[in-house]
Amino acid sequence: xxxxxxTHDLIAVPLKIADSKFVVFLKKSDSDPxxxxxxxxxxxxxxxxxxxxxSSSSNVGTLxxxxxxxxxxxxxxxxxxxxxxxxxxxxxxxTVVLKLADEPSKKLMLEYLIYELAEExxxxxxxxxxxxxxxxxxxxxxxxxxxxxxxxxxxxTRLRPPQKGMSxxxxxxxxxxxxxxxxxx
Numbered sequence: 001x002x003x004x005x006x007t008h009d010l011i012a013v014p015l016k017i018a019d020s021k022f023v024v025f026l027k028k029s030d031s032d033p034x035x036x037x038x039x040x041x042x043x044x045x046x047x048x049x050x051x052x053x054x055s056s057s058s059n060v061g062t063l064x065x066x067x068x069x070x071x072x073x074x075x076x077x078x079x080x081x082x083x084x085x086x087x088x089x090x091x092x093x094x095t096v097v098l099k100l101a102d103e104p105s106k107k108l109m110l111e112y113l114i115y116e117l118a119e120e121x122x123x124x125x126x127x128x129x130x131x132x133x134x135x136x137x138x139x140x141x142x143x144x145x146x147x148x149x150x151x152x153x154x155x156x157t158r159l160r161p162p163q164k165g166m167s168x169x170x171x172x173x174x175x176x177x178x179x180x181x182x183x184x185x
Contacts, residue, residue, distance in 0.1 A: 010116045011067045017074055024074065024085060025113060026067045035063070037085060037096050038109055039074065045106040046083050046098035063087055063094060 012025040024039045036049045066072065066088040075084040085096045101109060167173050 010113075010120075011064065012113065012117060013067055013070050013072055015072060015074055017076065020076075022074060023113065024067075024072055026064065027112070027116075037098060038101075038113075039083065039085065039098055040110060040113065042110075044080065045101040045109045047101045047105065047109060048085070048096050048098040062092060066092075066094075 010025055010027045012023055015022045015024055020041055022039050022041050024037070026035055026037055028035050034049055036047065038045060038047045040046070071088055073086040075086065077083070081100050083098050085098055087094045087096065163171075165174055167175050
């Protein structure tokens, strides 16, 4: 798997643990060359940095690759003051302790996350539209839209005209001749 270039500021991964849904993200801030890690369930937010994981700049690529491959686990205690994020596989595993964020930083974190995800969604939608337009101009009937593919499926079954001597109600069986009554000789 190739790692995207260093211009990506945010890698977000959705995780589901029991009935709770979380978004875990790795972001690079403008002021600090180090990566910071965060997690949120929409109402609470936790934050930490890669320094607490004891990671050097040499294995940041490994951590980014683990985020992109979604090799992440969260350990959430009952108190929820601190949660543990386990990044990577058993042979190359890093644990990052994320601490509950205070209100101002939680608000900034959620604003940043929502804005960046919305911006990425807009970019992806624009790319899909451009690809669809390119396909139309090339004369291809392939559509990239999942909704469009679902609505344009054609049935492979063809209606055949009824054959002579076959039942109209059950087309695979022959017609039964009607009763003749009793014949006296």
